[in-house]
Amino acid sequence: MIEGGxxxxxxTKNSDNPESKSSVPEKVYQELAEAAKKLNDLLFKGDxxxxxxxxxxxxxxxxSKNDAPERDEKKEISKVPSTSDILSKSISELMxxxxxxxxxxxxxxxxxSKENDNKDAGQNERKDSKESEVEKKDPILEEIEKILTTPxxxxxxxxxxxxxxxxxxxxxxxxxxxxxxxxxxSEIRSAQAKLSILKxxxxxxxxxxxxxxxxxxxEAQQRVVEGESGGxxxxxxxxNNTDHPIEVFGVEVKSxxxxxxxxxxxxxxxxxxxxxxxxxxxxxxxEGKKILVTTSDIKDTPAGAADAVCRQYGAxxxxxxxxxxxxxxxxxxxxxx
Numbered sequence: 226m227i228e229g230g231x232x233x234x235x236x237t238k239n240s241d242n243p244e245s246k247s248s249v250p251e252k253v254y255q256e257l258a259e260a261a262k263k264l265n266d267l268l269f270k271g272d273x274x275x276x277x278x279x280x281x282x283x284x285x286x287x288x289s290k291n292d293a294p295e296r297d298e299k300k301e302i303s304k305v306p307s308t309s310d311i312l313s314k315s316i317s318e319l320m321x322x323x324x325x326x327x328x329x330x331x332x333x334x335x336x337x338s339k340e341n342d343n344k345d346a347g348q349n350e351r352k353d354s355k356e357s358e359v360e361k362k363d364p365i366l367e368e369i370e371k372i373l374t375t376p377x378x379x380x381x382x383x384x385x386x387x388x389x390x391x392x393x394x395x396x397x398x399x400x401x402x403x404x405x406x407x408x409x410x411s412e413i414r415s416a417q418a419k420l421s422i423l424k425x426x427x428x429x430x431x432x433x434x435x436x437x438x439x440x441x442x443x444e445a446q447q448r449v450v451e452g453e454s455g456g457x458x459x460x461x462x463x464x465n466n467t468d469h470p471i472e473v474f475g476v477e478v479k480s481x482x483x484x485x486x487x488x489x490x491x492x493x494x495x496x497x498x499x500x501x502x503x504x505x506x507x508x509x510x511x512e513g514k515k516i517l518v519t520t521s522d523i524k525d526t527p528a529g530a531a532d533a534v535c536r537q538y539g540a541x542x543x544x545x546x547x548x549x550x551x552x553x554x555x556x557x558x559x560x561x562x
Contacts, residue, residue, distance in 0.1 A: 452510030483513030493525035515540035
């Protein structure tokens, strides 16, 4: 461990100091001026001695009778600039030019750097704004997620649909078998099948309610449509019978258009099997605008599989921010109460 820092670090710190940066041109100019002075002394030392000798001789002759004319002559000669004066002035002018160019370049770089910083800041601001828009949660999705993942939400859904109350009650009671150590394997399989059916029905019913609340006319009963591999029953078929467009899940459905939704609530193995065997036929038979809504377990299927299927059939993939385990846990809480 090196305490106090090395000289290299010290130089780096000084170079990062704005005050130190601003004094560099002045320091360089002073050093160049000193170098020019030494250069003048070396190059024109003889001229100086010769001038001094000439001045001495002029002083010795000042008492002679031709003293006045010689002084006048020397005075005229002294008006002519020496070679050393000319070169010295040239060197000084050269240094000023270097110094001025350096300052101008530094000012230009500083101005350009500031302009780039402002530009980058604006781009980052726009980027942050764009990311915030993407991350903004769809209120309809939020409501669906709240219903499916809370006992209160599921109970409210049951109360909204008294026509399904008896069916759902029997399915909830069957879940007690899963906690019965004396239950037979067949009884456990039956209970698991009922749980699987129930969570799918809850997602489907919640989606119908959400679209109905958004202004769609939702078909109460499923009907058979023809897919590329045979008949299929879309989970949700809704029509916009209003006189204005309705936007849901990033899809705009114009007046008179139909929206079809397929709902999937299951683990990654179930999702993979559905993508390979059922979803393509289901999406191919959907009418109007197409949507595939799934729990977050779809993310654990082979990379790009879901996107590829949706792209092939012109459907939009909508992934809930809840897993099938979240839904199952909420259902079990309701069964206990």
